Amino acid sequence: MSNHFPQLFSQIKLGSTTLKNRIVSTGHHTYLADREPGPELIAYHESRARGGAGLIISEIIAVHPSAGFSSKLLSFFDDSSIQAYRQLAEACHRHDCRIFAQLFHPGREVMSTADGFGAIAYAPSALPNERFHIMPKAMDIALIESIIDGYANCAKNLQQAGFDGVEIVGSHGYLPAQFLSPAVNQRNDDYGGDFDSRLKFTRDVITAIHQQAPGLTLGLRLSANDYEPEGVEEPLVTDICLALQAQLDYVSLVAGSSATLGASVHISPSMGFSAGYLGPISEQIRGKLDIPVIVTGRINQPQVAEQMISRGQADLCGMTRAMICDPEMPNKAQAGRYDDIRACIGCNQSCIGRAHKGLPISCIQNPQSGRELKFNGLQTAASSRRIVVVGAGPAGLKCAVVAASRGHAVTLYDKAPQPGGQALLAQLLPGREEFGGLVTNLMHELEAADIQLVTNCAVDSDMLQTLQADSIVLATGAQAYFPAAGSFDPERTIDYEDVLLKRCSIGTNVVVADWRGDWTGIGLAERLASDGCRVKLVVNAALAGEALQIYTRNYYLGRLYKLGVEVVTHARLYGSDGDCVYFQNTLTDEAIIFDTIDTLVLAMGQQADGQLEIELRAAGIDPLAIGDCVVPRTAEEAIFEGMQTAMNL
Ligand SMILES: Cc1cc2nc3c(=O)[nH]c(=O)nc-3n(C[C@H](O)[C@H](O)[C@H](O)COP(=O)(O)O)c2cc1C
Ligand code: SF4
Incomplete structure (x- = not known):
């Protein structure tokens, strides 16, 4: 007992x-x-x-x-x-x-x-x-x-x-x-x-x-x-x-x-x-x-x-x-x-x-799960090396933890005051608070490992060159994508980060334009509708939350219906002008126009933050890149790549 x-x-x-x-x-x-x-x-x-x-x-x-x-x-x-x-x-x-x-x-x-x-x-x-x-x-x-x-x-x-x-x-x-x-x-x-x-x-x-x-x-x-x-x-x-x-x-x-x-x-x-x-x-x-x-x-x-x-x-x-x-x-x-x-x-x-999807199961937090034969325990590194990881989102945190567990000397930098990257934003969505648990779990792993964590520190190419690391791993993540094509009314258009971080005021009639069909659009729609807005969730997909696992999607979609959110599918964002927001039907290209809209919220996915990689390569340094800074995806790929990269260091 x-x-x-x-x-x-x-x-x-x-x-x-x-x-x-x-x-x-x-x-x-x-x-x-x-x-x-x-x-x-x-x-x-x-x-x-x-x-x-x-x-x-x-x-x-x-x-x-x-x-x-x-x-x-x-x-x-x-x-x-x-x-x-x-x-x-x-x-x-x-x-x-x-x-x-x-x-x-x-x-x-x-x-x-x-x-x-x-x-x-x-x-x-x-x-x-x-x-x-x-x-x-x-x-x-x-x-x-x-x-x-x-x-x-x-x-x-x-x-x-x-x-x-x-x-x-x-x-x-x-x-x-x-x-x-x-x-x-x-x-x-x-x-x-x-x-x-x-x-x-x-x-x-x-x-x-x-x-x-x-x-x-x-x-x-x-x-x-x-x-x-x-x-x-x-x-x-x-x-x-x-x-x-x-x-x-x-x-x-x-x-x-x-x-x-x-x-x-x-x-x-x-x-x-x-x-x-x-x-x-x-x-x-x-x-x-x-x-x-x-x-x-x-x-x-x-x-x-x-x-x-x-x-x-x-x-x-x-x-x-x-x-x-x-x-x-x-x-x-x-x-x-x-x-x-x-x-x-x-x-x-x-x-x-x-x-x-007919694939062997795993876990976003535990890539070894379902891959026990492939990742059979951590091998101690042949020699301890100095590893610098830039970016303390899920990819960087996991990479730092695994590298340190293998005996490397790891320093992890992040420009933000707090580690966590996009997961910190996801946890601000209603009913998704547990996304923060992903960061909590990784931070516990970090604390148990011997890692130097430096926050509030924007690392650039010059600084990295002075650190004389044996390996540099970039996990600099991604930021909200703002579509370059189309014109938007700047007074009435905001992105999902603005909403989640409460950096803006939002009107009563809101359109959420959702390109990716992940947690963001569906979660923002719920958050704004709960706050009393009249919300249209307009998705560039056959159904809202298309990228989410079916039980997860349907649970949260049910909450949207209860809140009276109007869901419009097959819609490509075209632009906005004053209180009009324009979409095109993705099957017919016909116009879809919403008027009397106070605020257009963009949930158009992310764009990789690859600037540091470009600068390092220009300086003749060959870093490793993992997670969203390669191409924006999800925490699953970020953590998997963090672990896999660290296993090969
Ligand atoms: C990947 C996966 C496959 C599942 N397959 C089955 C199954 O074959 N038979 C079954 O009775 N339940 C199945 N379940 C339901 C689980 O037995 C369990 O009831 C569910 O995961 C909720 O419990 P948990 O919150 O402890 O995970 C499955 C669940 C998961 C996550
Ligand atoms: S629900 Fe998410 S965290 Fe839990 S086992 Fe599945 S993938 Fe892992």
Whole structure:
């Protein structure tokens, strides 16, 4: 037991499985493996096991050939993959970490098909899915029975491979949830109709698993509220748990559903949701049950988890992105090294954002995540060298930290009074305050390393030449881009930095012109509308927030709609004149004119600050350039390049 978090680091039993602590890495689709675990997936989970997780629930495993969900999907239909799964189990067991697997069938929730063809999806009833626009085929009894066998067969295979338990994914609107939902299940046979009939599918799956894999720990994941229209809410979920708990070893609670854009934001809730936001609903359900409850959703710090367990909101806490971001979080928490924990900020960009692009997951703050085999620990440099890094935004900070950790003597300069670069601006957007956490985390890493930080210091080429560094790394970032083409009324046109830093007065009728579709335009629109402005968000894209991960985008877009912001898409900024702002439709080139506009706010992206690089090269010095000063992108590329460059110094 830990003195620091006595609840979190106390043992608990789930069925026949004893866990050393209550920190769970819940099932998450990594896109690191296809069909069966491979070296990348094993290294990924072993890193979290080594970092102190009590339980790893590995990602969804298709239980049946009809369970197509996306590309790169694990399956386990026969025993040919036992060895691959065994290696994964053994990798976790080496670190006294238990491992369960998620048994999965998506029903009608098919995200994409492996062959790119339209999905043939099966569901309890032929009712459309709103998010993926899929009209499924209603399952016949033979298919239902075959799928039930598939769950049991997969559980048996996993037991043979040495897994400690399995979890039925009945959350997020997937197949068991479709059977359980009165709105989605309209069958009138044994598997539909009243509560008991809708429960039959899940009950049959549970019974079959017990028969085929006796003694294997068994849990059920459910959405405590699916947030769908006419959806499943807490009272019904409690009844489901009460009806099934005698056959289960635990229940794992989340929220949301894959079926609608609004409900799916809960699958991986973004930073706008407060830490541990499902605690109260979980407490209500747990209070009525006799079996342990895992709750998951934005529990990004051990302090939050400890409090939730102490309050009786849960027995265990899913801390999934917390460990994508910092696999060592449990060990650090147990040792009381709170400041060393790199807290997840809930941006969704590189974890689920990458996964939804079919790419292996990673983390904007932790580029090693998902790349464990590639970046396997830091090598001490062959000799210590003098490194000067210019620019203390995310790229410069990460580069300085990694270089110093490798034994180099590092000096980091920034012209601003405070390190952080663009992240300091992003944190000023409403509901995005946690972007500041990215800087806080990097500053903790900086403080732990031996780095000389010099702020309020504008470095020029002459000064750099006198410093006689062995290597100069430029991370000078970018600044707001003001379009040169087009003419703008200077009295009424401002850029996003002016708004965020409150450097200007803003009228009542505002147009936000958004070129990049990132956090800036959508966030500014929210900020100005919250301040009482009438806002039009005019985007040069097919939808607002196009560059953002879909759950993040939809969560913040929902907030805009609530505030009455008018969103105009496919619009290219042309110019402004007095109180008129001109755009062109990007498909037809036709004019779009807004009049009586008091203020035009430009969110037109950034321009690289490459002047110092030009000056140094003119002086015959060959610096390394990283992050936005090469080409403006995001914190993900900045931190990745900072780390990678420092690894090669
Ligand atoms: C990259 C990614 C993939 C996910 N895939 C799954 C999945 O396969 N099965 C599942 O039940 N939940 C999945 N989730 C949801 C997580 O299990 C978890 O509920 C969610 O990340 C919220 O918890 P957190 O705030 O601790 O990260 C996924 C989440 C992420 C970030
Ligand atoms: S990418 Fe963002 S949300 Fe995902 S784990 Fe990293 S910090 Fe958390």
